[in-house]
Amino acid sequence: MTARIIDGEAIAAEIRVSLKREVEKLLLSGKSRPGLAAVLVGDDPASHTYVRLKRKASAEVGIESVAQELAADSSQEQIENLVHELNADPTIHGILVQLPLPQGIDEEAVLGAISIEKDVDGFHPLNIGKLAMKGREPLFVPATPAGCITLLKSAGATLQGANAVVVGRSNIVGMPAALLLVRENATVTICHSRTKDLQSVCRNADILIAAIGRAEMIRGDWIKPGAFVIDVGTNRVDDASKERGYRLVGDVAFDEAIEVAQAITPVPGGVGPMTIAGLLRNTLQSAQRLQGYMGEAML
């Protein structure tokens, strides 16, 4: 059996189309255009690239974005003051602080300063707590784990009652993905660097989410035949045949896994595009909520 490839680009493109339509409806109803502020501290080139990509994607769906750049030597107070200004700015419905922040800055305090109502990344502990709790609804679901669930559903996976294994327990992917899977009534196993015999645990997974950041660590024979595999990893491996000297691979050995799985995401082109789409969706939903506009349910 050769697995179906779950096309994150195509699914994210569909989401962007519906986001654009919803933005237009919001404007037609007389409300303001959704506004997203990206706080960028210092000169990290990768961070600048990420913010540029997010702003470009925002523009495509009609979300106004602003990049708020601060010097690398900005003080804690300066960064938090900027966040407070954005909290108070009625044209801004979502605030993201591009990580990592420069050394010496208290990241928890900066993220904690973001108004819970504009925390479109969904990383605030209050949001994560609500995600973990029955009967509570987070204001925002973190984009990458939400994207994993959307991809699984698009691929036709049954989540309820499935054995789902999440490898990695990060705050931004692994743990919230596990909590979302519990909400979907999957039986969820959370694995990490201290897990013994990871291979056997993975081989029992109907649904496998890999978010460890280790190139091709999960091999084909770790995968249960017919499983759905979501590969969140994006790792560089040296490749002299490429002009830039490397290629991107996931946490799963794709060429092996595709022979065993029922469906699998590629890297790149799987989870990645969903992350930005999720951020835009959260920003639109925030603009709808803050302006008292009832939007349609979206992926």
Added chain:
Amino acid sequence: MTARIIDGEAIAAEIRVSLKREVEKLLLSGKSRPGLAAVLVGDDPASHTYVRLKRKASAEVGIESVAQELAADSSQEQIENLVHELNADPTIHGILVQLPLPQGIDEEAVLGAISIEKDVDGFHPLNIGKLAMKGREPLFVPATPAGCITLLKSAGATLQGANAVVVGRSNIVGMPAALLLVRENATVTICHSRTKDLQSVCRNADILIAAIGRAEMIRGDWIKPGAFVIDVGTNRVDDASKERGYRLVGDVAFDEAIEVAQAITPVPGGVGPMTIAGLLRNTLQSAQRLQGYMGEAML
């Protein structure tokens, strides 16, 4: 092999002794006595019993407790106003709202009104979120799941790398217990009513926490030989031989499990006593923190 019985009464008694000593040290340093307020709405006899037990245990370790009773027909506003008064009262370091609240009362709003710094039950979503997140520390760990971990450690269980299975995903036991086990570097599987072949999942557990509320559902042959079993359930089953007409049993068939496990908690006398001890510990820690007193680390 016959399992060791994990004596929750004895361990809770030890904790109470150390709590009493810490309360005395706090007073000797010139600080105020820890104060715990229990909010009790309506006439539910079980709720009155629980509050009475908590107050009695408070008195034994030197914690001042007050029961704030409101009539069953109290309004949302009256209950929340009481919570706000207690938030502002400097003699109160811990507030617990005895659940369930009468029908028609928004429980989430009442619990959400408790100051995060006095939420000694640890049920606030901000607390649960921090529990779920790496690098964050909750102000309070919910008492029952904390008690499960303490009992496991007292019994000599190795948590790091262990396969831990939590059956039940409630906000007050199952989910926070799972999150605590992840923090202890166990590989954690969260099971619930939709889990398929629960028996096989349980049989793979080095550590099994049962918190489902179904009398003796987990049988001896569901248990891996040598496992550590924590039984959170307290269920009534009819028993004509008892004066009161019933006996209490756990979620685990104790007489069968004891032949297979390495160590197991009884019901009653296992997790139950740890719950009240954990509440008292949280109240003491809150009194220490709110008064700027650095106490000693406790179980």
